[in-house]
Amino acid sequence: MKKKLTLPAFVLALLVGLSGCDLQVNNPNEPDRGRALASPDDVETLIASTYQQVWAIGHYWDNANFAFNHMSSRHTATWGNNGQNDFGREPREPMPNSTSYRWSYVFSEHWQDAYGGISAASDGVRAIDEGLEIGPGGERNARARAFAVASQAVLSCLLSMWYDQAFIVDETTDITGELETVDYNAMFAYAMGKLDEAESAARAASFTLEDAWINGNSWSNQEFADYLVSWKARCAANLPRTDAEAAGANWSQIIANARSGMQNVVVIGEDRSSDTSWFDDLKAKAQQNGTWHRMHMDWVGMADQSGEYQDWLSLPTQSRTARKMTFGDDKRFPPVNEDGALGESVSPTAASTGPLHRYNANIIFIASRGTYRQSHYGDARYDVYTLSCNFCESGDMEEMTGQELSHYIAEGHYRMGNFAGAADIINATRMEAGLPPAPSNPTDPVPSNGAGECTPHKRYDVQGRCGNLRDAMWFEHFENVFNVFGGLEFFHGRRNDILPSGTALQLPMPAGDLEVLQRDIYTFGGSAGGGAGNPTPPSIVPGSLDTALERAAFALHRLRAQQKTARANQDLVVR
Numbered sequence: 001m002k003k004k005l006t007l008p009a010f011v012l013a014l015l016v017g018l019s020g021c022d023l024q025v026n027n028p029n030e031p032d033r034g035r036a037l038a039s040p041d042d043v044e045t046l047i048a049s050t051y052q053q054v055w056a057i058g059h060y061w062d063n064a065n066f067a068f069n070h071m072s073s074r075h076t077a078t079w080g081n082n083g084q085n086d087f088g089r090e091p092r093e094p095m096p097n098s099t100s101y102r103w104s105y106v107f108s109e110h111w112q113d114a115y116g117g118i119s120a121a122s123d124g125v126r127a128i129d130e131g132l133e134i135g136p137g138g139e140r141n142a143r144a145r146a147f148a149v150a151s152q153a154v155l156s157c158l159l160s161m162w163y164d165q166a167f168i169v170d171e172t173t174d175i176t177g178e179l180e181t182v183d184y185n186a187m188f189a190y191a192m193g194k195l196d197e198a199e200s201a202a203r204a205a206s207f208t209l210e211d212a213w214i215n216g217n218s219w220s221n222q223e224f225a226d227y228l229v230s231w232k233a234r235c236a237a238n239l240p241r242t243d244a245e246a247a248g249a250n251w252s253q254i255i256a257n258a259r260s261g262m263q264n265v266v267v268i269g270e271d272r273s274s275d276t277s278w279f280d281d282l283k284a285k286a287q288q289n290g291t292w293h294r295m296h297m298d299w300v301g302m303a304d305q306s307g308e309y310q311d312w313l314s315l316p317t318q319s320r321t322a323r324k325m326t327f328g329d330d331k332r333f334p335p336v337n338e339d340g341a342l343g344e345s346v347s348p349t350a351a352s353t354g355p356l357h358r359y360n361a362n363i364i365f366i367a368s369r370g371t372y373r374q375s376h377y378g379d380a381r382y383d384v385y386t387l388s389c390n391f392c393e394s395g396d397m398e399e400m401t402g403q404e405l406s407h408y409i410a411e412g413h414y415r416m417g418n419f420a421g422a423a424d425i426i427n428a429t430r431m432e433a434g435l436p437p438a439p440s441n442p443t444d445p446v447p448s449n450g451a452g453e454c455t456p457h458k459r460y461d462v463q464g465r466c467g468n469l470r471d472a473m474w475f476e477h478f479e480n481v482f483n484v485f486g487g488l489e490f491f492h493g494r495r496n497d498i499l500p501s502g503t504a505l506q507l508p509m510p511a512g513d514l515e516v517l518q519r520d521i522y523t524f525g526g527s528a529g530g531g532a533g534n535p536t537p538p539s540i541v542p543g544s545l546d547t548a549l550e551r552a553a554f555a556l557h558r559l560r561a562q563q564k565t566a567r568a569n570q571d572l573v574v575r
Contacts, residue, residue: 040134047124047144048213050151052277053117055267056109057158058399058485061281063109064162064507065486069286071503072490074478076296078369082106084292085369090317092502094528097511097521108510110162114155118169121148121155126171142205143221146198147213150228153194157235160187161491164506164524170194184506188239192232199228215278216268216396223262230261230400237408238491241505246495251412258409263402269385269395280397282483284385289360289378298500300357300377302456302467302475303327309457310464320372322363328453331434332356332479337376356381356479379482403429403480404488410473414442423469426476438472446472459498460536474498499532506530 057063061082069075070088077084083103086096097107125148134140152170159166165181168190173179182190202225211218219227236254240246269283270276287293297320301309308323327333332355334341339361358380365374385395406425413421420440427437435455436447445466448454454466456475467475474496481488493499504525508514511521524530 040132043124043127043132044134044140044144046120047148047151048210050117050121050124050148050155051214053113053120054151054154054158055277055399056113057155058487059280059282059397060109060486061285062105063113063486064106065282066286066292067103067106068487068490069483070296071499072493073296073298073500074482074489074493075286076294076365076373076375077292078365078373079292081292088373089370090372090500091526092500092504092531093526095504095508095523095525097508097523099512099515101511104511107507108512110158110507111166111510111513114159115167115169117155118152121151122169122171122173124148125152129171140207142201143207143209146201146205146207146221146224147209149194149201150198150224153191153198153228154231156187156191156194157231160184160191161235161238161487162507163187164508164530166509181509184239184241188235191235195228195232195235199225202228214265214267215270215276216266226260226262227265227400228261229257230263230265230405233257233261233405233408234400234485237411238488238495240495243495243497247415249415251415255409255412258405258412261405262400263405265398265400266396267399269397278397280385282486283382283397286483287379287382289358289380290364293378294360294365294375295357295377295379297323297372297375298459299478300325300333300375302459302471303330303333304457305451305453305455307464310462313460313462317372318370322371322374322376324359324376328451328455329434329449330455333377334359382483398484401480401484404484407473407477407480411477414470414473419469422473426469426473429476429480430472438469440469442469444468458537463539465537494532497533498535501534502526502531504528504531 059065066075066082066084067087070077070084076088078088079085080102083096083101083106086093086103087106095107098104101107125145128134128141128145128148132138132141134144156166156168161184163184165183166187167179167181168187169175169179202221205221207221209217209219209224233254236249236257240249267278267280269280270278285292297309297312301312304310304323304325305328306324306326308325312320312323324337326337327335334355334357337359340358341355356379357377360376360378363374363376367374406428410422410425413419413425419442423438423440431437436449438446445468446454446456448466456467456471458465458467458471459474474492477492478489481492490499494505499505502525504523506524508523509519514521522528
């Protein structure tokens with residue numbers, strides 16, 4: 001008896017319009033081509049809907065966003081929802097890439113959303129290229145096509161950031177043939193080419209986006225093009241899987257794009273009860289101190305001045321428990337450990353005029369799932385969404401911020417050796433938070449106050465040493481991309497080699513698609529491999545006496561080797 005094969009989810013998403021063949025495939029979740037593309041207005045509506053898939057990937061909870069927040073050790077929780085318990089466990093375990101896994105959507109939802117949006121955008125481009133006219137004489141064709149190509153580009157970029165491999169698909173793809181995956185670097189190159197194409201198309205036209213296409217943003221064609229330039233910076237900065245890969249990124253181009261792109265993007269969220277797609281689970285749920293979020297001790301400990309974090313680190317992982325800490329001059333943290341106490345409310349895009357974090361007296365996470373994941377501290381910057389009603393998701397929802405882009409510029413400066421330029425950027429938010437400026441000399445520690453307190457301390461450092469410029473850069477970046485867009489905190493930790501040891505660096509292809517394609521199911525993390533290395537800072541600090549002695553010893557060794565080679569060459573002289 002032959003095994004019945006079901007088409008992979010991504011192929012089902014493409015069948016609406018990419019295939020010219022009459023395939024007898026029934027998929028009740030996808031509209032047929034005739035109904036979806038019945039008129040020019042229908043095609044335009046289809047294209048306009050594609051950005052909602054970008055929004056879903058960046059802001060929903062029924063995907064990988066919550067699990068990977070916990071893998072970054074910026075957030076912590078022990079609840080099973082969204083794979084939080086499984087993916088946040090230490091030591092890290094292989095990610096359970098299986099169709100039978102209860103939260104298998106962690107692997108599949110980004111994948112399906114991306115290819116669903118790419119399918120719709122490609123259908124629209126194909127219809128236009130075949131002669132469809134949207135509006136009198138096709139006056140709205142340029143806008144529709146530019147928007148569709150932009151969606152293809154951004155969704156392909158997201159696939160390259162999240163997955164180790166993916167399929168390159170657009171309106172020219174023949175899905176009746178055999179499709180091959182490409183690795184994330186090739187997927188990224190394709191996405192960047194598409195972003196260039198979309199930007200050029202937008203700048204060459206003259207249009208205004210409909211307000212509902214990116215909800216609340218009736219941009220001009222030039223503003224839309226500027227937005228795509230910002231995506232170029234976001235994609236390129238967040239692609240690298242390791243610090244070594246990040247060192248090879250084109251940071252000069254990232255800096256240029258981050259500077260010239262649109263700086264702040266706000267989408268108007270609508271409550272889920274309104275039956276729209278514009279709600280933001282990251283801001284309404286992934287920061288709520290009473291359910292799915294506390295600040296991981298490895299994060300909040302960098303600001304601790306009491307020594308409790310270092311004592312916590314000195315214990316075996318399973319023996320660690322939540323600690324009360326003190327935070328010195330950093331105004332983003334509560335000045336005293338009073339339950340729920342907050343100062344002046346601040347904008348999410350402001351560095352600080354009052355606490356962004358709060359102390360919680362209660363411990364809500366299940367001890368049997370690891371007391372090392374318990375924490376008293378949480379974020380408060382999105383309280384406006386969680387306190388105004390029961391999980392309200394309406395109002396201004398940040399999708400991209402100038403601070404995010406500025407920190408890509410800072411990282412680029414640092415990686416290119418412009419340490420003063422990096423310091424200038426990170427010191428803007430440090431000083432607003434009440435901290436002294438970090439030094440531009442990368443080997444110098446951040447200044448201490450009269451009480452001997454410094455922020456940040458080195459992450460994972462049991463010795464409690466003051467951090468240097470790079471530590472301060474990491475700390476400010478983490479602070480300023482919190483829940484702006486799904487994955488940003490994880491990608492930041494990934495490319496800087498500061499994820500916990502064994503943490504998977506990317507998602508594998510979903511098991512369901514692998515099964516249909518009759519490929520072996522694989523995964524990453526823990527004993528499965530493909531995980532982060534040991535992030536514990538070395539015991540020898542750059543710029544210290546120990547380092548100087550190391551360099552001297554190395555130089556002496558090299559000099560002796562040169563002398564030995566010179567003597568050997570002398571012996572080879574024919575006399």
